[in-house]
Amino acid sequence: MSAALSLKPSYYEALRRLTLEMAGVSLGKDHHFVVETRLSALSRREGFDSLADMVEELFSRGQTRLAVNVVSALLERERRFFDDKNSFAQLTDFVLPRLLTGYGGAPLRFLVFGCGSGQDAYSLAMTIDKLEAQMPDLETEIVAVDYPSWALDRASEGQYTHFEVQRGLPIRDLATYFTRNGEDWIINDDLRRRVGVKEFHLLSNTESLGRFHVILFRNALGHYSAPAQVRLLRNLAPITLPHGYLMLGKDDKLSRMNFGYDAVEGHAGLLKKHDDPKIEIDPYEGRKRPTERTSFKDL
Amino acid sequence: MKTCLVVDDSKMIRRVAGRILKDLDFEASEAENGVEAMAACKSRMPDAILLDWNMPIMDGLSFLKALRKSPGGTSPVVVFCSAERDIDKIMEAMDAGANEYVMKPFDSDIIESKFAEAGIL
Numbered sequence: 001m002s003a004a005l006s007l008k009p010s011y012y013e014a015l016r017r018l019t020l021e022m023a024g025v026s027l028g029k030d031h032h033f034v035v036e037t038r039l040s041a042l043s044r045r046e047g048f049d050s051l052a053d054m055v056e057e058l059f060s061r062g063q064t065r066l067a068v069n070v071v072s073a074l075l076e077r078e079r080r081f082f083d084d085k086n087s088f089a090q091l092t093d094f095v096l097p098r099l100l101t102g103y104g105g106a107p108l109r110f111l112v113f114g115c116g117s118g119q120d121a122y123s124l125a126m127t128i129d130k131l132e133a134q135m136p137d138l139e140t141e142i143v144a145v146d147y148p149s150w151a152l153d154r155a156s157e158g159q160y161t162h163f164e165v166q167r168g169l170p171i172r173d174l175a176t177y178f179t180r181n182g183e184d185w186i187i188n189d190d191l192r193r194r195v196g197v198k199e200f201h202l203l204s205n206t207e208s209l210g211r212f213h214v215i216l217f218r219n220a221l222g223h224y225s226a227p228a229q230v231r232l233l234r235n236l237a238p239i240t241l242p243h244g245y246l247m248l249g250k251d252d253k254l255s256r257m258n259f260g261y262d263a264v265e266g267h268a269g270l271l272k273k274h275d276d277p278k279i280e281i282d283p284y285e286g287r288k289r290p291t292e293r294t295s296f297k298d299l
Numbered sequence: 300m301k302t303c304l305v306v307d308d309s310k311m312i313r314r315v316a317g318r319i320l321k322d323l324d325f326e327a328s329e330a331e332n333g334v335e336a337m338a339a340c341k342s343r344m345p346d347a348i349l350l351d352w353n354m355p356i357m358d359g360l361s362f363l364k365a366l367r368k369s370p371g372g373t374s375p376v377v378v379f380c381s382a383e384r385d386i387d388k389i390m391e392a393m394d395a396g397a398n399e400y401v402m403k404p405f406d407s408d409i410i411e412s413k414f415a416e417a418g419i420l
């Protein structure tokens with residue numbers, strides 16, 4: 001570890017345990033620099049004089065709100081608009097045409113699970129907005145959820161920096177859907193209203209979210225521990241409508257179990273929900289089940 | 300190897316952009332203004348052009364309009380690269396035949412993203 005880093009090794013290990021217990025995500029053993037960078041920024045936003053002061057406060061008083069903010073900051077990752085063009089092509093060329101065959105007028109529901117600062121959700125909203133130009137009767141609903149965090153606040157505001165709007169976003173989309181706001185750019189109200197951003201503990205019971213035709217949970221599964229992956233997929237399966245889709249990242253893989261989904265041949269990361277989910281083996285049978293948490297109040 | 304002409308009156312911008320383009324496997328050449336760029340294109344039409352807007356002698360927009368009317372001038376991918384952030388101005392550049400638009404300041408990730416968007420990567 002670099003001499004410039006200030007976090008004690010014991011605190012780094014405690015942060016790793018906290019992140020694993022609260023969010024099911026295993027931080028690497030050698031990610032000190034990333035942890036320090038992210039938490040230093042958080043400590044300034046939280047009004048602490050230093051990162052060390054914030055971590056002392058966290059572990060001496062065990063504040064739930066601060067713990068959630070710390071874990072959320074550690075889970076943040078860089079997001080891009082239209083990240084992985086192939087995945088969005090999959091959506092427009094394969095998934096949506098199949099969902100729209102025989103479309104009966106009920107709203108198509110989309111869930112962006114682990115939305116971070118919201119680029120996936122707004123990319124989806126732009127994609128659907130263009131589709132609606134051809135299908136004016138189409139009704140859709142987009143729900144975007146993640147842990148409460150500074151990133152999620154930004155998703156709610158729909159405000160992005162000069163650099164963020166130039167990563168993955170075609171300039172014509174910037175001109176159509178954004179307005180300049182000082183040095184930043186803000187999503188126009190029409191598009192922002194299409195996305196319902198909600199705080200949500202990703203490992204908690206998902207039933208309250210309702211059921212969806214498409215769930216986007218891309219490029220995140222691999223960050224979770226094996227038990228947390230099982231729990232996430234077991235929670236997403238019941239809220240995916242029959243014949244609906246779960247869109248993972250192209251490198252995300254299901255383990256031995258299928259959770260009621262079939263891989264769609266020729267479309268990496270795309271899974272289709274069975275009509276009649278197969279019976280699964282309980283992965284916790286005979287073993288201790290992870291603590292059930294349904295809200296942040298329980299932490 | 301694909302070729303890219305960097306047109307900017309700032310020597311520093313030309314050098315920085317040239318280095319980024321080299322990392323993206325382009326053979327980069329330079330021009331200081333629209334007139335020099337036009338001469339370079341007549342001599343050898345590049346695959347891509349990274350084009351500043353405000354330059355002495357001939358600005359980027361005038362160059363682009365002239366390029367698109369010239370023989371073979373519709374083929375290069377043109378990515379504007381300017382400090383201009385006014386949406387109406389940006390759309391004026393796009394309507395004149397630009398394929399994408401980079402707002403300065405930029406970094407290598409933005410150039411890569413915009414060139415990919417323009418279909419040249």
